[in-house]
Amino acid sequence: MSAVAAEGVWKFYGDYPALRDVILHAEPGACLALIGRNGAGKTTLLRIIGGFSKAGRGQVRIFGNDPRDTETRRRVGWIGHGISVYDELSALENLSLFGRLYNLPDPQKSAMEWLERTGLERVKDGLVREFSRGMRQRLAVARAFLHQPSVLLLDEPFTALDDRAIAVLQRLLREALAEGRTVVMSTHQLREALELATHVALLNRGKIAFHGARTPQMLADPGWVYAHYDEA
């Protein structure tokens, strides 16, 4: 069974189809890089996979289940455009909160563990409001990984990350993939993403123009997929 499967997904804004008959699979342990120009529908598709909105037609399945199922949500980690942590709370309070929402056996302990893994243990009691941008992004990463999700959905995660945050994220993603977790990430940063990716999908104006394994050729020439499959 695929970890993530989109089967004939359409999304309409009014009568306009933002996604057209999207068919996509990611097997357990795979890292799928979802690429495409701005407005191609990457965020729309990812948000449907994440259960934030509903497909107009077709369906999305995560390990065979609806993304909105409570059990499924427990196994999914999300990093969107925002950091999704609270400015008025401290780093530790934020992670403990999410630990409790995800029903972790020891939220405080898990929170501390992930603060250490993202290099934020020294500022655990600092309010997020006071953090630098890089620190906020690392906290967002900690939040997404906290509950050991089987599937990680990342929407342009490398955009506007500083070097340290990029390094942390790449390390954590590599570890997650080594543990058999599945990653689907949309991206403009081809180089960083293609290093990790096992598969690539190109979205062009709402349709999947290419879906296959990442080749050494793509790694050598990140623009290759665009050149061969994207319509101008």
Next chain:
Amino acid sequence: MREKLIYGLGAIAAVLLARDLYSIFMQLPDEASQGMIYRIIFFHVPAAITAMLCAAVTCITSVTYLLTRNLKFDAISVAVTEVGLAFLAANLVTGSIWGRIIWGIWWTWDARLTSALVCWLLYAGYLMLRRAIEEPTARARISAVFNIFAFVDVPIVIFSIKWWRTQHPQPVFWGGGSIDPAMYLTAVLNLVALILLAVVLSLIRLRQEEVQREIDSIRRYAHAV
């Protein structure tokens, strides 16, 4: 097909209205205590009933939209709500005119007028809410939920205002009294005429809404290309 329906129903409504206007102004005598102005009741009451029917219809179409996610039902919701709002406004205005002639005042907080006003505010809120949401699918969903809340509130509003007025009685606007059989027929026919008019107006508005949706999606296509 729909054009024929619009013209057909419109014609029937026009005929009925013509017949009723003739009856109202030419045939029926002046009422004992009120004189000429009582004739307004032939529009005041059916307008309220029509508005109520519109509210019920939009609640049903809102629920249906949420169940089917077919935007056709959203279009019907907005069309019928607008028409219903217009009829409710007619109810308020005719009531106010009547009050001015009979009581010398433009407004009184009697139970029925007050309820009508509050319901009007509720559904005007629906239209305002729609105007604030650009994206059609989100707009349909959010306004459908609001419509359900509004419709559930309507009976509560009517009851609470009626009970308030029972505790603080005021001159009732219409007074009770039964209707003369001659007038009864005209009243019922006018109700039918107004309902047909509501249907015609809704169909016209529905058509406009659907065309608008088409234009919006064409515009999006154009921007994407």
Next chain:
Amino acid sequence: MDFLRQTLVIARKDLRAELRTKEAINAALAFSIVILVLFSFAFDPGEQETVEMSGGLLWIVFAFAGTLVLNRSFAREVPNDCLDALVAAPISGAALFLGKALANFVLVIAVELVSLPVFGIFYNVHWTGQIWSLLLVLALGTWGLTVIGTIFSALTVNIRLRELMAPLLVYPMLIPALMSAMKLTMDLIAGKPLGGEDEVWLRLLVAFDVIFTALSLVLLETVLVG
């Protein structure tokens, strides 16, 4: 029970965040005191008149000040896209709604419990005659206000002119609840115990609370996700 536990997690989070910044609650308190002062200038009521208008005045103050708190309910989730994290978390829409409603309820009641003595002092009114019944009415009326305010905060979370839109939509919906609360409060402040005609208002208030709480619990998920 998981549902209850998650509800409390959400409620605690909202309360902690609000109490740390105190933005909404300070604004609400200031607003309520200002209105109370303004009304006394505007109407300069005598003793009998004051008791008669007490219900109306207090609940207008509570509704307007309360709205300042209630609007923030889902608006506070917008910065940083925190709403996404809540929607993605394995909690039911009902638990999310109830948690936020509970936190809002506590905050609005707090504002009201400060406003009441202030009202008593400014207007020279003895309001503690039927204190327990008054607190009951306060709770029921505030819950109705809270439920509608919270669900409409969710409805308007992503729309233009959210600050203007939410109150405009909320007030007409609240009319039955406010009416009941005003009438009951007026009688209670006058010193009359609950009974007789008041029962209808009480039942109306309870019905309002039950119906709209149920509707909100069921529909929140639809509002946020689709």
